[in-house]
Amino acid sequence: MVQVEVNENVLELKNIQLAYETQGEDVLALQNIDLNIKEGEFVCILGPSGCGKSTLLKILAGFITPTEGSAKIDGSEINSIDWNRGVVFQQAALYPWLTVEQNVNFGLKMRKKKDATTVRYFLDKVGLSQFSHNKPYELSGGMKQRVAIARVLVNNPRVLLMDEPFSALDALTREQMQNLLRDIWRETKKTIIFITHDVDEALLLATRIIVMSRRPGRIVKEIDVAFTNHITTEDNSVRFTKEFQEVREQILQIINNQS
CATH class of the missing domain: 1.10.238 (Recoverin; domain 1)
Incomplete structure (x- = not known):
């Protein structure tokens, strides 16, 4: 079993809020987001459709600037795109x-x-x-x-940002890609922030899961998990354990209550 050492904070989000204008009205997409992400973490972000998961990723990438609050990498404000934050989108965009x-x-x-x-x-x-x-x-x-x-x-890059990169793949290919990404994470010890709608995918990959509320998106639950440390290409039986199923049901209940 490979353990990834977790050290200093790489990303720091403090009181992040983001509002955008649509049809002449301000819509609050994100509210009071406070989050620290440490070096070597694999963080998966879950939440109802439209809760601001991808918007949060865009702030981390430097594509957009929050209306209020601060987003920093290694103590420096994120105010533009940078190769130190690599982004993988839903579509490969080659x-x-x-x-x-x-x-x-x-x-x-x-x-x-x-x-x-x-x-x-x-x-x-x-x-x-x-x-x-x-x-x-x-x-x-x-x-x-x-x-x-x-x-x-x-x-x-210092950080790998991934916006539902496997959502369009068939089940078998998706599992293969999850195994590939897990192996790369173990070897490179990269900090990864991964957006997904799939609770099982989050549990199989993450060391920490962030559950967001419906819009305006807020963090309603943070869960430390370690299932990924027990998975190999040949053995993912941890997904059938009682503990895995209990955490899965807990997350689903939180998300369903927000929908």
Whole structure:
């Protein structure tokens, strides 16, 4: 069993609120979000549809600025996008005219860095070395998401932000991608924030689960879990344990009461 050491705070959110205007009215999307995320944590964020999960991720990524409050990485305010916060979206968003290898190398190229060894390493890590010269249209959905993950990791970001990256995949491919991501997390010790609607997925991956309320999104529950530390590619029987099912029911009850 691999334990990931948890150290200092990497991300700090204090009194985050976000309001946006729609049809001439201000709509409060997020309210009073206070959250510290430590180095090496795998945090999954759950909540009802429309509760602001993806909005919170966009604040962490630097895509949008909160109306009130503070979002910091390593003590510095987040006010723009940065390669230190890599984002994997629901869709892979690859450049169709580039090969797999060129897509993975894109971030390094934009930073005027050359590191063919690292590109090859992550292509191998996600199992795509044999497809390095293929174009995205020649890949399956799961393979495209593997490229997207490799493209982020090759930049060695401080934090990996993932917005329901496996939601469009079939069940078998989804489980394979979960195993891949867990292995990468164990090896790299990256801090990961992962948005999902799937309670089982959160329990199988996370070291901490954040449950949000319906809009305006607030944190209503934080649950430390350790099921992921007991899972291997060959054995995920922990999901059938009494403890797993009890925590699953607890989370579902909280979410259903917010719907």
